[in-house]
Amino acid sequence: MAEFNITDKVDITDVNCPITFVKTKVALEELDDGDILEVRLNDGEPVQNVPRSLKEEGHKVLELTQNDDGTYRLIVQKVGD
Amino acid sequence: MAFTNEQLERYSRHIILKEVGAKGQKKLSQAKVLIIGAGGLGAPAALYLAAAGVGTIGIVDADEVDLSNLQRQVIHSTADIGKPKVQSAKETMEAINPDVTVNTYHTFVTSGNVLDLIKDYDFILDGTDNFPAKFLINDACVMAKKPFSHAGIIRFKGQLMTYVPGQGPCYRCVFKNPPPKDAVPTCKQAGVIGAMGGVIGSLQAMEAVKYIVGAGDLLTGYLLTFDALKMEWHKVKLPSDTSKCAVCGDHPTITELVDYEQAECDMKK
Numbered sequence: 001m002a003e004f005n006i007t008d009k010v011d012i013t014d015v016n017c018p019i020t021f022v023k024t025k026v027a028l029e030e031l032d033d034g035d036i037l038e039v040r041l042n043d044g045e046p047v048q049n050v051p052r053s054l055k056e057e058g059h060k061v062l063e064l065t066q067n068d069d070g071t072y073r074l075i076v077q078k079v080g081d
Numbered sequence: 082m083a084f085t086n087e088q089l090e091r092y093s094r095h096i097i098l099k100e101v102g103a104k105g106q107k108k109l110s111q112a113k114v115l116i117i118g119a120g121g122l123g124a125p126a127a128l129y130l131a132a133a134g135v136g137t138i139g140i141v142d143a144d145e146v147d148l149s150n151l152q153r154q155v156i157h158s159t160a161d162i163g164k165p166k167v168q169s170a171k172e173t174m175e176a177i178n179p180d181v182t183v184n185t186y187h188t189f190v191t192s193g194n195v196l197d198l199i200k201d202y203d204f205i206l207d208g209t210d211n212f213p214a215k216f217l218i219n220d221a222c223v224m225a226k227k228p229f230s231h232a233g234i235i236r237f238k239g240q241l242m243t244y245v246p247g248q249g250p251c252y253r254c255v256f257k258n259p260p261p262k263d264a265v266p267t268c269k270q271a272g273v274i275g276a277m278g279g280v281i282g283s284l285q286a287m288e289a290v291k292y293i294v295g296a297g298d299l300l301t302g303y304l305l306t307f308d309a310l311k312m313e314w315h316k317v318k319l320p321s322d323t324s325k326c327a328v329c330g331d332h333p334t335i336t337e338l339v340d341y342e343q344a345e346c347d348m349k350k
Protein backbone atom coordinates (compact mmCIF):
# COMPACT_ATOMS: atom_id res chain seq x y z
CA MET A 1 0.00 0.00 0.00
CA ALA A 2 1.42 3.35 -1.06
CA GLU A 3 2.04 6.02 1.55
CA PHE A 4 -0.11 9.12 1.22
CA ASN A 5 0.04 12.40 3.05
CA ILE A 6 -3.56 12.27 4.30
CA THR A 7 -5.08 15.67 5.10
CA ASP A 8 -8.44 14.45 6.39
CA LYS A 9 -10.56 11.32 6.78
CA VAL A 10 -14.26 10.68 6.37
CA ASP A 11 -16.32 7.59 7.18
CA ILE A 12 -19.32 7.11 4.88
CA THR A 13 -20.25 3.61 6.03
CA ASP A 14 -23.03 5.09 8.19
CA VAL A 15 -25.02 6.59 5.31
CA ASN A 16 -26.72 5.42 2.11
CA CYS A 17 -26.73 6.63 -1.49
CA PRO A 18 -26.75 9.49 -2.43
CA ILE A 19 -25.63 10.76 0.98
CA THR A 20 -22.43 8.69 0.64
CA PHE A 21 -21.32 11.00 -2.16
CA VAL A 22 -22.72 14.12 -0.46
CA LYS A 23 -20.74 13.41 2.71
CA THR A 24 -17.55 12.87 0.70
CA LYS A 25 -18.18 16.05 -1.29
CA VAL A 26 -18.68 18.05 1.91
CA ALA A 27 -15.41 16.71 3.35
CA LEU A 28 -13.59 17.66 0.13
CA GLU A 29 -15.02 21.18 0.17
CA GLU A 30 -13.16 21.80 3.43
CA LEU A 31 -9.82 20.94 1.78
CA ASP A 32 -7.48 22.87 -0.50
CA ASP A 33 -6.34 22.02 -4.01
CA GLY A 34 -3.98 19.02 -3.89
CA ASP A 35 -5.00 17.87 -0.40
CA ILE A 36 -5.70 14.18 0.09
CA LEU A 37 -8.83 12.69 1.64
CA GLU A 38 -9.15 9.15 2.94
CA VAL A 39 -12.66 7.73 2.66
CA ARG A 40 -13.92 4.61 4.45
CA LEU A 41 -16.77 3.09 2.47
CA ASN A 42 -18.83 -0.06 2.16
CA ASP A 43 -18.63 -2.67 -0.59
CA GLY A 44 -21.28 -2.65 -3.29
CA GLU A 45 -23.05 0.52 -4.36
CA PRO A 46 -20.66 2.97 -2.61
CA VAL A 47 -17.55 1.36 -4.12
CA GLN A 48 -19.19 1.40 -7.55
CA ASN A 49 -20.55 4.95 -7.47
CA VAL A 50 -18.54 7.19 -5.15
CA PRO A 51 -15.17 6.98 -6.95
CA ARG A 52 -16.92 7.48 -10.29
CA SER A 53 -18.82 10.55 -9.07
CA LEU A 54 -15.61 12.01 -7.64
CA LYS A 55 -13.85 11.56 -10.99
CA GLU A 56 -16.79 13.22 -12.74
CA GLU A 57 -16.30 16.24 -10.47
CA GLY A 58 -12.66 16.39 -11.58
CA HIS A 59 -10.95 14.93 -8.51
CA LYS A 60 -8.16 12.34 -8.71
CA VAL A 61 -8.86 8.87 -7.36
CA LEU A 62 -5.42 7.63 -6.32
CA GLU A 63 -6.17 4.28 -4.74
CA LEU A 64 -8.96 1.94 -3.69
CA THR A 65 -8.08 -0.96 -1.36
CA GLN A 66 -10.06 -3.39 0.77
CA ASN A 67 -9.70 -3.23 4.55
CA ASP A 68 -9.52 -6.32 6.78
CA ASP A 69 -13.11 -5.74 7.98
CA GLY A 70 -14.54 -5.88 4.43
CA THR A 71 -14.93 -2.10 4.05
CA TYR A 72 -12.88 -0.17 1.50
CA ARG A 73 -10.32 2.62 1.75
CA LEU A 74 -10.47 5.21 -1.00
CA ILE A 75 -7.73 7.78 -1.45
CA VAL A 76 -8.80 10.85 -3.39
CA GLN A 77 -6.89 14.01 -4.18
CA LYS A 78 -8.81 17.27 -4.39
CA VAL A 79 -8.53 19.12 -7.68
CA GLY A 80 -9.59 22.78 -7.69
CA ASP A 81 -10.90 24.97 -4.91
CA MET B 82 -20.62 24.25 11.84
CA ALA B 83 -20.53 20.65 10.63
CA PHE B 84 -23.61 19.05 9.14
CA THR B 85 -25.12 16.01 10.83
CA ASN B 86 -25.86 13.00 8.63
CA GLU B 87 -29.53 13.95 8.91
CA GLN B 88 -28.82 17.46 7.62
CA LEU B 89 -26.67 16.09 4.81
CA GLU B 90 -29.66 13.99 3.79
CA ARG B 91 -32.19 16.80 4.18
CA TYR B 92 -30.14 19.20 2.05
CA SER B 93 -28.52 16.62 -0.26
CA ARG B 94 -30.27 17.91 -3.40
CA HIS B 95 -28.81 21.35 -2.66
CA ILE B 96 -25.35 20.19 -1.66
CA ILE B 97 -24.98 18.12 -4.83
CA LEU B 98 -25.47 21.28 -6.92
CA LYS B 99 -22.09 22.79 -7.71
CA GLU B 100 -23.59 26.31 -7.43
CA VAL B 101 -24.64 25.56 -3.83
CA GLY B 102 -22.48 22.83 -2.31
CA ALA B 103 -21.81 22.55 1.40
CA LYS B 104 -20.50 26.12 1.42
CA GLY B 105 -23.74 27.49 -0.01
CA GLN B 106 -25.84 25.40 2.34
CA LYS B 107 -23.85 26.76 5.27
CA LYS B 108 -24.46 30.28 4.02
CA LEU B 109 -28.18 29.51 3.91
CA SER B 110 -28.11 28.20 7.47
CA GLN B 111 -26.41 31.41 8.62
CA ALA B 112 -28.65 33.73 6.59
CA LYS B 113 -31.47 35.92 7.90
CA VAL B 114 -34.39 36.71 5.61
CA LEU B 115 -37.37 38.92 6.48
CA ILE B 116 -40.70 38.31 4.78
CA ILE B 117 -43.13 41.23 5.00
CA GLY B 118 -46.65 39.89 4.51
CA ALA B 119 -47.69 36.28 5.17
CA GLY B 120 -50.22 36.28 2.34
CA GLY B 121 -50.36 35.14 -1.28
CA LEU B 122 -46.67 35.90 -1.95
CA GLY B 123 -45.23 35.43 1.52
CA ALA B 124 -46.82 32.03 2.09
CA PRO B 125 -45.02 30.09 -0.67
CA ALA B 126 -41.84 32.11 -0.17
CA ALA B 127 -41.81 31.23 3.54
CA LEU B 128 -42.40 27.55 2.80
CA TYR B 129 -39.51 27.32 0.34
CA LEU B 130 -37.11 29.34 2.47
CA ALA B 131 -37.88 27.20 5.51
CA ALA B 132 -37.49 24.01 3.47
CA ALA B 133 -34.19 25.35 2.07
CA GLY B 134 -32.79 25.69 5.58
CA VAL B 135 -32.49 29.48 5.78
CA GLY B 136 -31.38 29.71 9.41
CA THR B 137 -33.44 32.69 10.55
CA ILE B 138 -36.67 33.79 8.93
CA GLY B 139 -38.63 36.80 10.17
CA ILE B 140 -42.25 37.21 9.20
CA VAL B 141 -44.30 40.39 9.54
CA ASP B 142 -48.09 40.53 9.31
CA ALA B 143 -50.80 42.20 11.38
CA ASP B 144 -53.68 40.05 10.14
CA GLU B 145 -55.43 36.94 11.34
CA VAL B 146 -56.10 34.02 9.01
CA ASP B 147 -59.43 34.50 7.24
CA LEU B 148 -61.43 31.95 5.26
CA SER B 149 -60.98 34.04 2.10
CA ASN B 150 -57.18 33.74 2.43
CA LEU B 151 -57.07 29.99 2.03
CA GLN B 152 -57.63 29.98 -1.75
CA ARG B 153 -54.00 31.08 -2.19
CA GLN B 154 -52.16 31.46 1.13
CA VAL B 155 -50.98 27.86 1.25
CA ILE B 156 -49.02 28.12 4.50
CA HIS B 157 -52.29 28.39 6.47
CA SER B 158 -54.91 25.67 7.00
CA THR B 159 -58.63 25.71 7.68
CA ALA B 160 -57.93 24.97 11.34
CA ASP B 161 -55.81 28.16 11.52
CA ILE B 162 -58.72 30.53 10.83
CA GLY B 163 -58.69 33.30 13.43
CA LYS B 164 -55.04 32.72 14.37
CA PRO B 165 -52.48 35.47 13.72
CA LYS B 166 -51.00 34.72 10.30
CA VAL B 167 -47.47 35.01 11.68
CA GLN B 168 -48.24 32.31 14.26
CA SER B 169 -49.84 30.01 11.73
CA ALA B 170 -46.92 30.52 9.33
CA LYS B 171 -44.37 29.85 12.07
CA GLU B 172 -46.04 26.57 13.02
CA THR B 173 -46.05 25.33 9.43
CA MET B 174 -42.44 26.37 8.81
CA GLU B 175 -41.19 24.71 11.99
CA ALA B 176 -43.09 21.56 11.11
CA ILE B 177 -41.33 21.48 7.73
CA ASN B 178 -37.87 22.17 9.11
CA PRO B 179 -36.94 22.26 12.81
CA ASP B 180 -33.49 23.68 11.83
CA VAL B 181 -35.13 27.04 11.15
CA THR B 182 -35.65 29.82 13.70
CA VAL B 183 -38.80 31.82 12.92
CA ASN B 184 -39.21 35.31 14.38
CA THR B 185 -42.75 36.68 14.26
CA TYR B 186 -43.82 40.33 14.17
CA HIS B 187 -47.58 40.67 14.59
CA THR B 188 -47.82 44.23 13.30
CA PHE B 189 -48.36 46.43 10.25
CA VAL B 190 -45.20 47.75 8.66
CA THR B 191 -45.08 51.52 9.25
CA SER B 192 -42.65 54.41 8.86
CA GLY B 193 -42.10 54.11 12.61
CA ASN B 194 -41.10 50.42 12.74
CA VAL B 195 -39.80 49.40 9.30
CA LEU B 196 -36.14 50.33 9.82
CA ASP B 197 -36.10 48.48 13.11
CA LEU B 198 -37.75 45.44 11.52
CA ILE B 199 -35.27 45.14 8.64
CA LYS B 200 -32.07 46.05 10.45
CA ASP B 201 -31.01 42.55 11.51
CA TYR B 202 -31.82 40.85 8.20
CA ASP B 203 -29.65 40.16 5.13
CA PHE B 204 -32.42 40.12 2.54
CA ILE B 205 -36.01 41.37 2.57
CA LEU B 206 -39.02 39.99 0.68
CA ASP B 207 -41.85 42.39 -0.01
CA GLY B 208 -44.96 40.25 -0.02
CA THR B 209 -47.39 43.06 0.77
CA ASP B 210 -50.57 43.77 -1.18
CA ASN B 211 -50.72 47.58 -1.24
CA PHE B 212 -48.73 50.45 -2.74
CA PRO B 213 -48.11 52.45 0.47
CA ALA B 214 -46.34 49.45 2.02
CA LYS B 215 -44.38 48.75 -1.16
CA PHE B 216 -43.02 52.31 -1.35
CA LEU B 217 -42.29 52.31 2.36
CA ILE B 218 -40.35 49.03 2.14
CA ASN B 219 -38.44 50.28 -0.91
CA ASP B 220 -37.46 53.56 0.71
CA ALA B 221 -36.48 51.88 3.96
CA CYS B 222 -34.35 49.26 2.17
CA VAL B 223 -32.63 51.97 0.10
CA MET B 224 -31.91 54.03 3.21
CA ALA B 225 -30.69 51.04 5.21
CA LYS B 226 -28.78 49.63 2.21
CA LYS B 227 -30.64 46.31 2.29
CA PRO B 228 -31.25 44.16 -0.76
CA PHE B 229 -34.87 43.21 -1.33
CA SER B 230 -37.25 41.51 -3.70
CA HIS B 231 -40.31 43.46 -4.83
CA ALA B 232 -43.31 41.59 -6.18
CA GLY B 233 -46.93 42.28 -6.99
CA ILE B 234 -49.79 40.10 -8.14
CA ILE B 235 -53.28 40.92 -9.37
CA ARG B 236 -55.85 38.94 -11.36
CA PHE B 237 -53.80 36.74 -13.75
CA LYS B 238 -50.71 38.92 -13.67
CA GLY B 239 -47.57 39.06 -11.61
CA GLN B 240 -44.30 40.96 -11.59
CA LEU B 241 -41.09 41.09 -9.63
CA MET B 242 -37.73 42.84 -9.48
CA THR B 243 -34.73 42.73 -7.18
CA TYR B 244 -32.93 45.67 -5.64
CA VAL B 245 -29.36 45.39 -4.49
CA PRO B 246 -27.74 48.62 -3.24
CA GLY B 247 -25.48 50.11 -5.88
CA GLN B 248 -26.37 47.50 -8.50
CA GLY B 249 -29.36 49.02 -10.25
CA PRO B 250 -32.64 50.86 -9.95
CA CYS B 251 -34.95 50.71 -6.96
CA TYR B 252 -38.73 50.33 -7.07
CA ARG B 253 -39.20 54.10 -6.91
CA CYS B 254 -36.83 54.63 -9.86
CA VAL B 255 -39.38 52.70 -11.90
CA PHE B 256 -42.73 53.63 -10.35
CA LYS B 257 -42.02 57.12 -8.92
CA ASN B 258 -45.03 57.46 -6.56
CA PRO B 259 -47.96 55.43 -5.31
CA PRO B 260 -51.02 55.84 -7.53
CA PRO B 261 -53.78 58.01 -6.03
CA LYS B 262 -55.80 55.97 -3.56
CA ASP B 263 -58.86 54.32 -5.11
CA ALA B 264 -57.34 54.82 -8.60
CA VAL B 265 -56.19 51.23 -8.71
CA PRO B 266 -57.91 48.14 -7.40
CA THR B 267 -56.19 46.11 -4.70
CA CYS B 268 -56.19 42.35 -5.00
CA LYS B 269 -59.10 42.32 -2.57
CA GLN B 270 -61.23 44.31 -4.99
CA ALA B 271 -59.85 42.84 -8.21
CA GLY B 272 -59.30 39.20 -7.36
CA VAL B 273 -56.20 37.12 -7.97
CA ILE B 274 -55.72 33.61 -9.25
CA GLY B 275 -54.39 31.52 -6.35
CA ALA B 276 -51.46 29.89 -8.13
CA MET B 277 -50.08 33.33 -9.06
CA GLY B 278 -48.83 33.73 -5.48
CA GLY B 279 -47.11 30.37 -5.85
CA VAL B 280 -45.43 31.38 -9.11
CA ILE B 281 -44.22 34.82 -8.08
CA GLY B 282 -43.66 34.17 -4.36
CA SER B 283 -41.53 31.13 -5.25
CA LEU B 284 -39.45 33.33 -7.55
CA GLN B 285 -38.90 35.74 -4.66
CA ALA B 286 -37.63 32.81 -2.59
CA MET B 287 -35.43 31.86 -5.57
CA GLU B 288 -33.91 35.34 -5.66
CA ALA B 289 -33.26 35.25 -1.91
CA VAL B 290 -31.53 31.86 -2.16
CA LYS B 291 -29.44 32.95 -5.15
CA TYR B 292 -28.43 36.14 -3.36
CA ILE B 293 -27.38 34.21 -0.26
CA VAL B 294 -25.35 31.53 -2.04
CA GLY B 295 -24.07 33.95 -4.68
CA ALA B 296 -25.28 31.94 -7.68
CA GLY B 297 -26.18 33.29 -11.09
CA ASP B 298 -27.70 36.65 -11.97
CA LEU B 299 -30.39 38.41 -9.96
CA LEU B 300 -33.28 40.45 -11.31
CA THR B 301 -31.38 43.66 -10.62
CA GLY B 302 -32.04 46.19 -13.35
CA TYR B 303 -34.89 44.11 -14.72
CA LEU B 304 -38.62 43.77 -14.16
CA LEU B 305 -39.94 40.29 -14.84
CA THR B 306 -43.63 40.18 -15.70
CA PHE B 307 -45.91 37.19 -16.13
CA ASP B 308 -49.29 37.03 -17.83
CA ALA B 309 -50.88 33.69 -16.96
CA LEU B 310 -53.76 33.96 -19.41
CA LYS B 311 -51.36 34.34 -22.31
CA MET B 312 -48.66 32.30 -20.59
CA GLU B 313 -46.18 35.05 -21.47
CA TRP B 314 -43.11 36.16 -19.57
CA HIS B 315 -41.30 39.42 -20.25
CA LYS B 316 -37.95 40.41 -18.81
CA VAL B 317 -37.93 44.16 -19.21
CA LYS B 318 -34.61 45.96 -18.94
CA LEU B 319 -34.99 49.00 -16.68
CA PRO B 320 -33.25 52.34 -17.27
CA SER B 321 -29.88 52.13 -15.56
CA ASP B 322 -29.65 55.83 -14.69
CA THR B 323 -30.67 56.09 -11.05
CA SER B 324 -29.12 59.54 -10.49
CA LYS B 325 -32.45 61.41 -10.50
CA CYS B 326 -34.38 59.05 -8.24
CA ALA B 327 -36.03 60.76 -5.29
CA VAL B 328 -34.71 58.16 -2.86
CA CYS B 329 -31.72 56.28 -4.33
CA GLY B 330 -30.48 59.09 -6.63
CA ASP B 331 -27.51 61.42 -6.25
CA HIS B 332 -29.55 64.13 -4.54
CA PRO B 333 -32.42 62.37 -2.78
CA THR B 334 -35.42 64.50 -1.87
CA ILE B 335 -36.94 61.72 0.21
CA THR B 336 -34.84 61.46 3.31
CA GLU B 337 -37.54 60.48 5.76
CA LEU B 338 -40.04 57.66 5.62
CA VAL B 339 -43.69 58.50 5.02
CA ASP B 340 -46.91 56.55 5.46
CA TYR B 341 -49.01 57.07 2.34
CA GLU B 342 -52.75 56.99 2.69
CA GLN B 343 -54.36 53.66 1.90
CA ALA B 344 -57.52 52.94 -0.03
CA GLU B 345 -60.54 52.76 2.29
CA CYS B 346 -61.26 49.05 1.99
CA ASP B 347 -57.66 48.11 2.83
CA MET B 348 -58.01 49.69 6.21
CA LYS B 349 -60.87 47.60 7.53
CA LYS B 350 -58.57 45.16 9.25
Ligand SMILES: [Zn+2]
Pocket residue numbers: 250251252253254255323326327328329330
Ligand atom coordinates in the same frame (compact mmCIF):
# COMPACT_ATOMS: atom_id res chain seq x y z
ZN1 LIG C 1 -34.34 54.66 -7.03
